[in-house]
Amino acid sequence: MSIKTAYTTSARGIALRSMTGLARTRVTPNMLTATGVTLCAVGAVLVYFEYRNELLFFWAGALAFIVGSVLDILDGALARAGGKQSPFGGFLDSTLDRVGEGLILGAVGLVFMRDDNEIALALVLAALAGSFLVPYARAKAEGMGIKGDVGLGSRAERVTVISAGLILAPWGVLPWAIGVLAVTAWLTVVQRILHVRRELEKR
Numbered sequence: 001m002s003i004k005t006a007y008t009t010s011a012r013g014i015a016l017r018s019m020t021g022l023a024r025t026r027v028t029p030n031m032l033t034a035t036g037v038t039l040c041a042v043g044a045v046l047v048y049f050e051y052r053n054e055l056l057f058f059w060a061g062a063l064a065f066i067v068g069s070v071l072d073i074l075d076g077a078l079a080r081a082g083g084k085q086s087p088f089g090g091f092l093d094s095t096l097d098r099v100g101e102g103l104i105l106g107a108v109g110l111v112f113m114r115d116d117n118e119i120a121l122a123l124v125l126a127a128l129a130g131s132f133l134v135p136y137a138r139a140k141a142e143g144m145g146i147k148g149d150v151g152l153g154s155r156a157e158r159v160t161v162i163s164a165g166l167i168l169a170p171w172g173v174l175p176w177a178i179g180v181l182a183v184t185a186w187l188t189v190v191q192r193i194l195h196v197r198r199e200l201e202k203r
Helices: 003-018 029-051 054-082 087-114 118-143 155-167 174-202
Strands: none
Touching: 029 054, 029 087, 054 087, 054 155, 087 118, 087 155, 087 174, 118 155, 118 174, 155 174
C-alpha cells in the first residue's frame, strides 16, 4: 500500500467516524459543501487585503481556506455515514471544489499583480489551469471505466501546498509554493494521460 493510499484511507476512516453523530441531525452534506466554499471565498477576500497586515490577513485567509477545505472532505463522509449520498450532491461537491480553489488562487494572483511580480502571476495561471485539469482528467478517465486518481497532485496535496504557501507568505514563500503547485498539477495531468493510454492499449 502506498503512502498516499494509506493516509487517504486513514483520513476517510476518521472523517466517517466523526460524522456518525452529525448524520443523525438535520445537517446535510450539501450544507457542509456550501459552508466550505463560502469559507474559501472569505479566505480569498482576506488574502486580497494582505497589504494592510501581511501576517494577520495571510494567516486568517489560510485558516478560512483550511477549514473550508476540511468541510469539503467531511461532506462526503457525512453523506456516506448517513446514507445521504445523491448524484446531485456529488456533482455539487465536485463543482464547488473548483470554485473554492479558483477563488483562493485568484486572490493570490491579484496579490502578485499588485506587487508587479509577473513571473509569480504566470505561475498562478499555470497552477490554476493545471489544478482544473487534474480532476477533469480523472473524470474523463473514469467515464471510460479507467481508474483516474493516479498521480501526485490530488486535491489533498494541492490544499496542503496552498495552505503552507499562505502561512509562510510573510517570509516570501508564496511564489515558490505556487510554483510547486503548478509543476505538480501539470505533472499529474501528464501522469493521468499516460496512465489512460496504457490502460487503453491493454484493451
